[in-house]
Amino acid sequence: MSEANGYDKSKYGYIFNIQRYSVHDGPGIRTIVFLKGCPLKCQWCANPESQLLQPELAFNNNKCIGTKDCQYCFKVCAQGAIKEKENKIMVDREACNHCGECAEACPAKALTMYGNLKSVQEVLDMVEQDGNFYSRSGGGITLSGGEPILQSDFAIGLLKEAKRRRINTAIETCGYADWTKLEEVCQYVDTLLFDIKSMDAVKHKQYTGVSNDIILDNFKKLCEEFPGKSILVRTPVIPGFNDTEADILAIINFIKGNPNVKYELLAYHRLGEQKYSYIGKEYLLHGVTPLQEERILALKKLAKEKMQEV
Template identity: 55%
Template sequence: MNDAQTTGIVFNIQKFSVHDGKGIRTLVFLKGCPLRCRWCSNPESQRHEPEHAFNPMRCLTAEVCGRCVNACKSGALTLKNGLIAFDPRACEQCFACADACPSGSQSVYGERMTVDAVLNKVEEDGVFYNRSGGGLTLSGGEALAQPDFALALLREARRRRIKTTIETCGYYPYERLAEACASLDALIFDIKCFDPALHKKFTGVDNARILDNFRRVCEDFPLLPIRARTPVIPGFNDNEAEIQAIREFVPRRPNVEYELLTYHRMGQPKYGYLGRIYEMEGANLVEDIMRRLRDIAQ
């Protein structure tokens, strides 16, 4: 199969982004991630396959509609006190409810697409890339959790002269990252924590492979623009010792920069749509602490 016809699971294509690489960009979000970060703002990205979601705020109510309940054969959707209730444990991911729903209350995160179909969407905004120096950014989830699809996207984008960036957690064999970098114009690499035990507690994996991959990519690709990022998370890495350790680890080279991202809860409602619990409920980042940490990062 040629690159243009390679397929993968995409859960969102977001246009006119200015925070995920140089210039105006189109973000392509791929399903699947090896990490389970407690604060993840895209919980719909974690699992590799398409999955059902229920947003009750968009529901027309059972009295007006109720088509989803009639379409569901597994008993995941039922009526309770006149309201539609969703039991994710009973859901068989058949998506009949989403097909029947007229309001988008029942939906599916994830669609199988070809590289050609994705890049045709990306190329719709080519005029903005030309003027701003932007292009395509692969994100997720983890972009390289679907390696064949992601690498085919990068290669085909290069053939079409679309500038490319990926956002990555870095947790996979180094060979996969090195192959991607051969087709990249820039790399955005998250370093969430330097303490391995703490990293595993909050993300589900330790950070040895991540740190080794970052070290190696900085050495092997000295001309590739690399941005290291740390999302500052309350109760996890919002302290001077942790940020100082990461700052000292990130090499001071012309092609490498380092920045901190401020914790936010914009993805919290999606946990409810998926029938999951948001583990960071009530967490807040103190602005005075964030200012001190920015000083260290700079």
């Protein structure tokens, strides 16, 4: 492999999941390939294991056999990152280098790794297994994450190979990326799913860790450079962050006027909350309850009406 750090980024990349038979992330039945790494740290993120670019050690305390009966992880951890706590273990996150040795040694699978290195060939061979579903439904492959463009060489490699195999392509992006990389990726994408979370720069940085300037600028460039590209703008509606009519209307007023752009609201959920404890992180929206279904439906109705207005 030609890269100095050990692998060719155009042929290999870090992924943490491949989800088959999805009907929510692009047209038709799709296979979603989740890439590691994200420049945002959204407080509601359902995939916190996606944020770190490299593989990451996870620990499920409920599966741990206990230090009285098992100490395999202690024996293999050269960093001394495995500590004892009340007959179970704990992971010293500052000492851990995510090498994965302890996960391989753990008989109970209490220690596991989020993410592994895969080749373009390996991924597309798995994706192509569902080719019959794609041809019948108009589906294909969707790159998600994390932020796929953070691994732009690998993402382009996947998309090019998918195109060569005549597989429909889509990508989910937060929009926070170098424009030249986003532009190149889009040349191999049939459908672009683009997140716009808020037009308020202060709130955006408070809840995601970054400003929205680059995101909004990239969206404008996309509409100018790819006027025929199918773009679906999506907004996760988060209680206390962007759940008012004014929040949604501000986004609609920004994206309206582009005939190739559609808009969708996504309801907030807490399905990924437990994973935060597995990787030693705190879920900052703990206790925040999803909006009532009636409220979400009302906002969706508003969005549909306003997007149809000339």
